[in-house]
Amino acid sequence: MKSTVSDAYHAHPMAPDATLRCLTDAMGSDTWQRVLAQRFSSPDDCVAEIFNSRRPGGAYRCTRGDGVPSGWAVYFRFHERAGYDGSMKLVLHSEDEDASSTVFDVLSTACASKGIEQGVHTLISVVDSHMQHHASWFSDSPFLLGGAVGARGNSMLNVFYRKLLDDSAGHSR
């Protein structure tokens, strides 16, 4: 049963030094190459943004019940422009391919909970269709699909978002 499997995995907040190690170890992965490297020139730059004291952000590690690390997640401001202060980009990374769905469940839930505490109203992920585990998980997750654009090599960049706060008052389209 899914709940039993999920219970065997736990998310723990990460400090900057642990986050830096995770990002550095992942530099050869799609998570770094296709996602984080699109925004940051180095893991240090990424850590500086995640832990920027002037705005929300955070990092979580997922471990199995026996303590084995199985993935991590980071979130940080979606775009540098001032108006994106409550919109965060969420990046999920699994080190356990067979359990990636569970790992993503645990990590995204942790990031959403912390994000709500920080006043984050939206989590956003731009998912390359070539990252099949991610694309599959997001399609069956609490995230909604905002649409997709065509990109290099017949891939699609799918944009998923999840609203965390009731922002119905005073909004305008």
Added chain:
Amino acid sequence: MIRPATPDDLPSMVETYNQAIADKVFANCDVPHDSIEKFMLTYFGKDRRFAVLVYLSSDGDTVAWGALKPFSARPDDETMAEVAVYVRRDMRARGVGIRLLQALEVSAREAGFESVVAIILGPNHASARGCKSQGFAECVRIPRIARLENNLVDIVWLQKKMEGNAHGFDR
């Protein structure tokens, strides 16, 4: 007349950009820029495939500008460019933006891009209409994520494919 921009155009480019923010025409959710240095780095320190064009009035004033730049969601994707156009307040609604957009599309085709993407705020109906009139299609809408004063507004991505440009340049 439309010509490639030079660093001498930067002061008027920044002024036009700041006008769009001050006038609350939903150009973007940025704050006004108080220096030209960032514009210099963004538009004149990069790959020459990304055109920066200015529109000159009959008396030679720079009244609008537009640019291609790496697509912000995937800047390493050499098949895509992001496009933006800004028009001085007294020259809006006269077709200037459309002519710049058309010129930028020509530049994008010549540079081998396979598509261009415009990212606009949801309430910016004028820009959306202009892009759609040139063949852009709305592909992505993220509801209420950009704050303008006390309102959260949608972000919309519109994409135009450059038909026939697939593999149009040496990778």
